[in-house]
Amino acid sequence: MERFLEDVPREKAGSFYGKLTEAESQMLEAPIEEEEVRRAIVTAKGNSAPGADGLGYEFYRIFREWLVPPLTKVFNSLLARERLTESFYQGTLIFFPKKGDLTLPANWRPIALTNMDYRACSRSLIRTHVPRVLK
16 A cells, blocks of 8 residues: 555545544544444445345345344444454355356456445445545
8 A cells, every 4th residue: 555655645645644643543433323324224235135144135124223223232342342253254255257258267256245234334334434534
């Protein structure tokens, strides 16, 4: 990353140049709020494939009023730890064919399917916490 940023003017690189400030670190470490989790569930693409647990976004949308409070607590608990749960590090790799000769590996596109709780957690962080720092 540093080599990439060498040619980018400091004012364009913003927070990516060097370390985060203390204020930026605190913004990224702020707890996730229920509304952020709710928004992550509601705005996600409904046609995405579920992960290994088999629970798709439709399940999360239907039961969101019951799921959002405990999910928010779990996400904040996980983020306070040094390491996330094992399911957050796992995905199922599938391959979709592209055009051309399908005997060639280059004509297949790999996709990692992760569980929806992981996606909701990461969407909550990416859509709210990261933009605060990049402003």
